Amino acid sequence: xxxxxxxxxxxxxxxRTALGLFIAILVATLxxxxxxIALVPRSWxxxxxxxxxxNAASALVPLVxxxxxxxxxxxxxxxxxxTYSYLVTPxxxxxxxxxxxxxxxxxxxxxxxxxxxxxxxxxxxxAVRGIDIDATGGNTLGDYARTVIVAGLITTFGVALGAxxxxxxxxxxxxxIWALFVENIIVVLKPRIGMWMPFTVFNNVSAAQxxxxxxxVVAVEQLSRSTAFLVSLVYIAxxxxxxxxxxxxxxxx
Amino acid sequence: MPAVxxxxxxxxxxxxxxxxxxxxxxxxxxxxxxxxxxxxxxxxTTTLRMILDLVRxxxxxxxxxxxxxxxxxxxxxxxxxxxxxxxxxxxxxxxNALRVIATGAGVSDARVDETLEMVELAKDGKRxxxxxSTGMKQRLALAAALLGDPEVLILDEPANGLDPxxxxxxxxxxxxxxxxxxxxxxxxxxxxEVEQTVDDVLIMSKGKLLAQGPISTLTASTQxxxxxxxxxxxxxxxxxxxAGAGVNRLNDALAVRGPTAAxxxxxxxxxxxxxxxxxxxxPSLEELFLQIAGTRREQ
Numbered sequence: 001x002x003x004x005x006x007x008x009x010x011x012x013x014x015x016r017t018a019l020g021l022f023i024a025i026l027v028a029t030l031x032x033x034x035x036x037i038a039l040v041p042r043s044w045x046x047x048x049x050x051x052x053x054x055n056a057a058s059a060l061v062p063l064v065x066x067x068x069x070x071x072x073x074x075x076x077x078x079x080x081x082x083t084y085s086y087l088v089t090p091x092x093x094x095x096x097x098x099x100x101x102x103x104x105x106x107x108x109x110x111x112x113x114x115x116x117x118x119x120x121x122x123x124x125x126x127a128v129r130g131i132d133i134d135a136t137g138g139n140t141l142g143d144y145a146r147t148v149i150v151a152g153l154i155t156t157f158g159v160a161l162g163a164x165x166x167x168x169x170x171x172x173x174x175x176x177i178w179a180l181f182v183e184n185i186i187v188v189l190k191p192r193i194g195m196w197m198p199f200t201v202f203n204n205v206s207a208a209q210x211x212x213x214x215x216x217v218v219a220v221e222q223l224s225r226s227t228a229f230l231v232s233l234v235y236i237a238x239x240x241x242x243x244x245x246x247x248x249x250x251x252x253x
Numbered sequence: 254m255p256a257v258x259x260x261x262x263x264x265x266x267x268x269x270x271x272x273x274x275x276x277x278x279x280x281x282x283x284x285x286x287x288x289x290x291x292x293x294x295x296x297x298t299t300t301l302r303m304i305l306d307l308v309r310x311x312x313x314x315x316x317x318x319x320x321x322x323x324x325x326x327x328x329x330x331x332x333x334x335x336x337x338x339x340x341x342x343x344x345x346x347x348x349n350a351l352r353v354i355a356t357g358a359g360v361s362d363a364r365v366d367e368t369l370e371m372v373e374l375a376k377d378g379k380r381x382x383x384x385x386s387t388g389m390k391q392r393l394a395l396a397a398a399l400l401g402d403p404e405v406l407i408l409d410e411p412a413n414g415l416d417p418x419x420x421x422x423x424x425x426x427x428x429x430x431x432x433x434x435x436x437x438x439x440x441x442x443x444x445x446e447v448e449q450t451v452d453d454v455l456i457m458s459k460g461k462l463l464a465q466g467p468i469s470t471l472t473a474s475t476q477x478x479x480x481x482x483x484x485x486x487x488x489x490x491x492x493x494x495x496a497g498a499g500v501n502r503l504n505d506a507l508a509v510r511g512p513t514a515a516x517x518x519x520x521x522x523x524x525x526x527x528x529x530x531x532x533x534x535x536p537s538l539e540e541l542f543l544q545i546a547g548t549r550r551e552q
Contacts, residue, residue: 007357014349015342080340081353083307084397087334088357090306090323251267252307253299 004089004098021068028060029114030121037125045131059206061114062154065107067172069158072103074168083252096244100156107155111148146229150205153236160243195222198235204228256280257405257436258304262313265299273299275460281438286431288451289440290542296460297440298337301409305334329358333398334407343383347374347393350382360400368396387414406430408439412446424450444539456545463545472535475544479509479517482530489526496520
């Protein structure tokens with residue numbers, strides 16, 4: 001298993017996909033955050049709840065990690081490298097379990113880096129502009145821990161989806177359309193069902209969620225963070241198990 | 254010689270309509286080069302993939318080195334495979350592509366460099382695979398198969414994309430592997446490609462195994478061909494067909510099955526046909542395949 005882990009890490013190091021991931025995360029989080037802190041009026045930055053909004057800069061990270069996970073698995077099918085993976089390790093469950101685990105760790109580390117960077121940019125930006133901002137946005141250490149863990153698990157969720165569907169473009173496009181549009185429509189139309197949808201649940205765990213406004217047009221029902229965390233674990237475990245099971249039975253042609 | 258690979262009533266059905274491999278049984282002896290021959294769609298690739306546990310048989314079983322592939326300990330050190338479906342990430346260098354496989358198999362980087370030397374890709378190892386020609390990718394795949402210095406090599410259409418020089422290199426390479434005592438199973442749809450290389454053949458068509466054995470035994474059991482060259486080819490062809498012979502004509506040349514060379518000569522003499530050439534030939538592998546496939550169709 002150690003050899004498999006080392007091979008999986010080498011796969012990540014030996015292409016530009018992982019590097020691209022980090023650049024995408026840096027661009028998606030730090031650039032808008034830095035611009036907001038640097039350019040918006042002081043009075044706005046001093047508003048209550050603004051740090052929650054600023055923390056939402058890291059909300060895009062799990063989405064990038066999800067795509068990263070899908071690419072990690074679908075690339076194996078797209079380029080035919082899965083054949084070598086199974087030839088070297090014919091016990092396919094080992095290949096799948098190691099991949100899921102490695103991507104979980106990569107997702108956790110990446111999210112941790114993103115959260116720390118966001119915290120530092122808010123602190124430094126606040127200090128430069130002479131504003132005392134609570135850079136945690138009111139999140140506890142437990143909130144951060146759950147956010148980071150779920151980000152890692154979302155990465156494995158991507159790997160599992162990739163293993164289930166294999167076709168790269170369809171999986172990436174279908175997942176993003178579901179996560180960004182379909183679920184939001186369900187949440188608006190059928191909130192009691194919507195709040196149990198996977199990406200809505202993952203988002204509820206995030207410490208970076210935008211606080212709901214009192215005068216919001218639609219009253220959004222959502223699970224508590226701890227419940228959402230547990231439901232997330234169930235979702236990810238189920239999809240991962242299904243991915244392993246299907247990989248065991250699937251012909252590699 | 255002990256059997257290295259044993260297939261027992263191997264069958265693979267994809268869905269309800271496609272019967273890719275139909276009740277195929279064979280054994281591959283230790284230290285031999287065996288060609289799996291047949292046209293596209295014969296079931297060769299599916300058979301090789303079933304040996305390697307990449308495709309699960311619908312019925313029957315196959316063992317390699319005494320057990321199922323998935324039960325082999327350190328399989329890369331025992332069986333090396335080059336498969337059409339296996340590929341490399343285009344953004345990864347050739348050397349790193351091999352390192353990924355080697356790391357998983359517990360093989361050292363030194364062996365990676367050694368195999369790159371063997372397939373004459375050492376100079377190109379640091380280039381991204383997307384810049385490789387088809388022939389270079391085939392040699393890289395061959396290097397991947399050799400990483401664990403395996404006892405058995407399973408090669409699916411290894412000559413695909415190789416130029417004549419590459420084909421010669423491949424033949425020499427396969428012979429060298431056999432000389433080291435390795436067992437090689439190599440598939441091809443171009444019969445001439447493997448004719449000079451293999452000891453035994455498995456002939457497949459439409460999912461069925463039509464024949465198995467040493468080429469010499471199979472050719473001995475089939476009819477020799479009498480080659481005739483005459484300026485009156487059409488006249489002789491008509492006479493031969495009337496006598497019940499099988500005839501293929503191309504311009505002034507005839508390939509005759511059935512009668513001996515002496516009988517053909519006498520018939521020509523009786524018809525007043527001048528012969529410029531008359532000789533008996535054992536059929537080539539290609540002709541052997543056509544004869545066997547034709548015989549089975551008639552049955």
